[in-house]
Amino acid sequence: MLRFPATSFLLLLLVLLLAFFSSTTKSQSVVSNSGTSNQSAFSNSSSIASSSPIQEKANNPPSFSNYILAIQFSRSLCNNPQYKTCDPKWSVDLPKKFTIHGLWPTDFAGGSKPPPPGNRFSFMELSKPPKGPQLLQNLYKEWINAYFVFQSKGPTKEVQRKQAAQGFWEYQWKEHGDLSGLSVQDFFSTAFTLFSNLGDVYGKFKAQKLIEVDGNIDVTKATQMLTRVLTVKPFLKCVFDKSNKEHLFEIEIKYDSATLTPVTHPLYSNCTGIKVGLSS
Numbered sequence: 001m002l003r004f005p006a007t008s009f010l011l012l013l014l015v016l017l018l019a020f021f022s023s024t025t026k027s028q029s030v031v032s033n034s035g036t037s038n039q040s041a042f043s044n045s046s047s048i049a050s051s052s053p054i055q056e057k058a059n060n061p062p063s064f065s066n067y068i069l070a071i072q073f074s075r076s077l078c079n080n081p082q083y084k085t086c087d088p089k090w091s092v093d094l095p096k097k098f099t100i101h102g103l104w105p106t107d108f109a110g111g112s113k114p115p116p117p118g119n120r121f122s123f124m125e126l127s128k129p130p131k132g133p134q135l136l137q138n139l140y141k142e143w144i145n146a147y148f149v150f151q152s153k154g155p156t157k158e159v160q161r162k163q164a165a166q167g168f169w170e171y172q173w174k175e176h177g178d179l180s181g182l183s184v185q186d187f188f189s190t191a192f193t194l195f196s197n198l199g200d201v202y203g204k205f206k207a208q209k210l211i212e213v214d215g216n217i218d219v220t221k222a223t224q225m226l227t228r229v230l231t232v233k234p235f236l237k238c239v240f241d242k243s244n245k246e247h248l249f250e251i252e253i254k255y256d257s258a259t260l261t262p263v264t265h266p267l268y269s270n271c272t273g274i275k276v277g278l279s280s
Helices: 006-051 074-078 123-127 132-142 157-175 184-198 201-207 219-230
Strands: 064-072 099-108 216-218 235-240 246-256 275-277
Touching (some): 064 184, 099 184, 123 132, 132 157, 157 184, 201 219
Antiparallel strands (some): 064 246, 216 275
8 A cells, every 4th residue: 555645645635625615616606697697687677677668547538629518407407307306396496597517528539439537536626726616616506416306314405405516516527527638627617617608598598588478489599599699509409398398408519629619519409399498
């Protein structure tokens, strides 16, 4: 058997240990570099993903070219109605004038009316200062719910009437206002401004002696008078009561959505009679 000096043996052992540690360090370096490379690739991928546009539910209004302002004579709706129920004291409570039914975006770029974007009605937004408080007072008077029925087991009649009006506004917002692209306050403010610019339509009919003693009005003469005042033709709508008597209950005026100037309504009237009711 060969014998090595102790010093030679120790030197050989040291060389072997150095070779082992060197190999281990390189292996760890490769693993570490590989992990860093993978992490860097993931980080770059995340950076690209975060810079890409995120597809969310569209909350933007559709494009449309016109509005329709609908004003209604609520007493015609409650005069012996076929399908609805009105408060027993409607003939005392409802005003003898036209009030706002709604402001409706129309003539959409896609043709038919699209679904609303889904912006919620906010009473706080509607009533916020500086113009909200006065706007609210105007709306309570001029944008009423004709089908309000007082419930004796509840708040006062005035409180219930306001609650019914608010419910009607919310419905109009969901169906029409949300499509306008306006804020809640701006939408209702626009509707009220257009309405107030018309003046008292019922009063103008009376001043022109178009409402006869029996409470009827000539549809053609009413259309002609409104056309002179508006400089464009509106659309007159009638409804039949339970006894098959016809009443004028609504007038639609069309407006350019950009300029808010009146434009001619394509329809004339759905009233079948020459003279229809407008007083009760």
